[in-house]
Amino acid sequence: MLNWNNLDTLASYQELEKAERINLAEVMSGENGAERVKTYSTPIVDGLTFNYAAKAVDDNVLAILDKLAKEAQLVEKYESLYNGAVINTGEKRLVLHQLTRGQLGGKVEADGVDKREFYVTQQKRIAEFANQVHAGEITNAAGEKFTTVVQIGIGGSDLGPRAMYLAMENWAKKNGAFKMEAKFISNVDPDDAAAVLNSIDVEHSLFVLVSKSGTTLETLTNESFVKDALAKAGLDASKHMIAVTSETSPLAKSDDYLAAFFMDDFIGGRYSSTSAVGGAVLSLAFGPEVFAQFLEGAAEVDRRATNKNLLENPEMLDALIGVYERNVLGYPATAVLPYSQALSRFPAHLQQMDMESNGKSVNRFGEPIDYVTGPLIFGEPGTNGQHSFYQLLHQGTDIVPLQFIGFKDSQIGTDVVIQGSTSQQKLCANVAAQIVAFACGKADDNRNKNFEGGRPSSIIIGEQLTPKTLGALLAHFENKVMFQGFAWNVNSFDQEGVQLGKVLAKRVLAHETDGALKVYSDLLNI
Incomplete structure (x- = not known):
């Protein structure tokens, strides 16, 4: 039997709040950092890997997150979803997008x-x-x-x-x-x-x-x-x-x-x-x-997301590290940073997927909750973003967790050597440098040039962006958002927040307005 409980009622969450925080700059420096990068990694599909070495977690935090996954019955709730349960409680509907690319459970x-x-x-x-x-x-x-x-x-x-x-x-x-x-x-x-x-x-x-x-x-x-x-x-x-x-x-x-x-x-x-x-x-x-091929990549990730071993389920792992960052470490936003021009609109898609799904302040039963839920999502492709908003990410007053995406090879398969390296090598060099710069920082007596570090990130590393890896990438984030919604005990599959504006817009067009709405309508010559 499934128990739909609020996050802050779980014993594992209380334990997570008390867990010792790690010094990210310290554990990512020197040989310790090298070993973490090799160890804190798990495959998503063949040719696509989730690496979370630069996240502010250690074996103890991961063990508690595993307890949380089990106590919150995250995989069991996923199983219930793909077997046809009414998971969308707001609209009393099944949730079947995984079924468009494969049969995970029984007949629905x-x-x-x-x-x-x-x-x-x-x-x-x-x-x-x-x-x-x-x-x-x-x-x-x-x-x-x-x-x-x-x-x-x-x-x-x-x-x-x-x-x-x-x-x-x-x-x-x-x-x-x-x-x-x-x-x-x-x-x-x-x-x-x-x-x-x-x-x-x-x-x-x-x-x-x-x-x-x-x-x-x-x-x-x-x-x-x-x-x-x-x-x-x-x-x-x-x-x-x-x-x-x-x-x-x-x-x-x-x-x-x-x-x-x-x-x-x-x-x-x-x-x-x-x-x-x-x-x-x-x-x-x-x-x-x-x-x-696109569907095949998504279906493969859906199957992997059924694994109850947290360290072998990159979607659930990514989700729970995000819950830890949001609810325990108190970080308000997440930046999605694909180092691939082909993914130029992918952050915009994830903005809707994540913020429309988990931007909720009541639980699945319509009861107010006493903890924060979905983070703000934003992003741009690298290296363009480096010349835009990375200043705040490196030295601003808020710490913003980062999700990098990078590929070893370009889609075009051809490149030129300029100043001793190809364009793709320069692109990959930038993402590698940014991960370490954010995590480790750099001390300087000139406070304007001082980087405190301790800014967490993960990276999804692929061989090349193909239809199959794109499908896998899409399903990774869809399932991540789903698992986070389960952990927060919110309904991730309705979006009542978009409706009120639509209703008022119809009133404006019908000229059925008063008060401030009428004045704004007049100002805009409607």
């Missing part, structure tokens, strides 16, 4: 439907459609191939798929898997849609409208913007658009679309990149085979 049924079969069927339908587009069997009115795919969606319908597309684009071009260029329209700001439409040939473009409910205001507004552009070009919008939606939405059986592919309420937007939401655009851009 909802509304009389085998959900794994449902997701596989949608993936097969998308694959067939994408192959027909690539083969020129589905064309524009002139019988010419589509060359561009444009995703219209917001939030999870944009951030994840966009980040995944950008992460795979160069790899696909290098490996002969690039089929169609992808663009994304998300912001209701008309400048967003106009900028995309001005950059493409609409006659040879296929548009993917993504809205689970079929009623998302921003998405439907942008759809109208696109349909207007198609009409002005003399094109039939229904021959240029497909929908990704639920089977019960008004978009599902509409003649306005070439085809409709389905999602359901059991997959939240921020967890939807491995569903039809990411599947349609990524399969069109790179081919179904590449999307299948």
